[in-house]
Amino acid sequence: MSTTSQHRIRTAKRAFTTRCVDLAGATGLTATATPRAGDLVLARVGGLGQHRRLECPRGRRQSLFVGDEVVVAYGHRYAPDQFEASVPGDLGPCHLVAAGGVAARVDAAHAAMAPATTLEPVGLLTGAAGRVLNLADHPDELLTAPAGGGGDPVVLAVTGAAMNSGKTTAAAALVRGLVAAGLRVGAAKVTGTGAGGDLWLLEDSGARPVLDFTSAGLPTTFRADAATVLRTFTGLLDAVAGQGVDVVVVEVADGVFQTETAGLLRTPEFARRVDGVLFAAPDALAAVAGLEWLRRNDLPVVALTGLVTASPLATREAEAATGHRSWGPARLSDPVQALTLLAGVLPGVQSGVLPGVPAQAGAPRASLAPLG
Known part of the structure; x- marks a missing residue:
């Protein structure tokens, strides 16, 4: 790679979606390949619009200026409240369709x-043998590490009616309470559009570890095939469960009518793995x-x-x-109430029999009102 190209990549503003890729492995740029979802691209900001800041891998939102060069990832976007966008079939002008660093054409x-x-x-970033750098080839190290000594944690999933319906707030509150x-x-956030806000909120609430679909090499899950979405779900769940946790809180993005979300929720594997x-x-x-x-889809609902x-x-x-009865953030984040919710799926909580939990913290299973 030329010194000029090295300098441009090194000094470009880098997006959250690219955080798992070691850019030291970039050996060149190509302007002739057809972009695919997950491909890394060096691009110049041509004009400012909806997204005027870009999330960097560590969380800060970098202000953008016309003429800035950025390293982002191509990806499809599904957001009824924002943009529907597709990976273009060429390297012509396109758009920044998510602050986390997703390039597509609106x-x-x-x-x-x-x-x-x-x-x-x-141009697209290339590595060894001129191969285009793609997120799918650079998963988080937890997904490639040898299986840990984790047991069989309880898995609670949060899904919803649509984007911005309160899923992440509820998931974070539940984490806080537990x-x-x-x-x-x-x-783990298993579907959605690459952005750091939800991941960092779950981490700030006390979850360790926290992974999302970008950790598994996807800039977004929109238009990913069913096998890829299921593999992402199981891979993330296994990686988190392998870290010796008692509970895994899983967020499934968007609403239950969204194609990829509906497809995942209807799989026998999701029903088998989620308590x-x-x-x-x-x-x-x-x-x-x-x-x-x-x-109708035989999923075990435990809370509204x-x-x-x-x-x-x-x-x-x-x-x-x-x-x-509804469960708002204040109720979910209360430790006794969170254990009451957990009692609906884990009988041991009835007697407060959980690692590290005082017996008096347990709540009777009967206190969880069944959904009619």
Whole structure:
């Protein structure tokens, strides 16, 4: 690679999505290959729009300026509240469609969105033998390490009605409550669009380790085939479980009607590996419809949560419509209440029989009202 190319890659603003790739292995740039999801690209910022800052691998949001060069990853984007976008078939101008560093060409946008920030690709990063660097070839080391000595942790999944329905807030609150109760908790976000905010919130809440689909080499899971999504779910779950945790909290992004989410939730493997599901809804109608969808697919719902719990009136409506008490962040983050929830899937909690948990912290299984 020329000295000029080395300097450009080294000084470019690097995105969160690329964090697992050692850019010291970049040996060149190519402007002739057709981009694929996960390919790393050096691009120039042509014009500022919706995303004016870029998440770096360590979390800081870097301000962007016209003329900046960035290293981001190509990926499809699914976001009803923002952009629908596709990996283009060429290295022509495209867009920054997620702050975590996803390059694509916008197909459609929510009416509230400003025009997308534009990117002018310089070339795809290449490594040994001229092969294009792709996230899929650089998973997090926890996914490639020898199997740990972990046991068989309880797995609680959080899914919801749509993006921005309160899933991550609920997952983080649940982690907080279980950690406060003395349990070792890990977390994984298994679908979505590459960005650091959810991962860091789960980590800040006390989960160790925390992995997401970018750790498994995917910039996003939109338009990934069913086998890849399932393999990502099982790989992340196994990696976290192998670290000796008592509980794994899994977040499944977007809503249950989203293609990749629905496909994963309907697999026998998901039903076999997940002990309980929390459903996040923005209102009572979504709560009723979502819980019914989960029941039809034989998934073990243990809690209703999400934005609906932010409003006392909406909460009362949801509880009346579903016959189940809602679990807001304050309740989930309380250690005794979190163990009460866990009692629905782990009989040992009935007597407070859990590693590191005082006997008096346990809650009777009967305190978890069943969903009708």
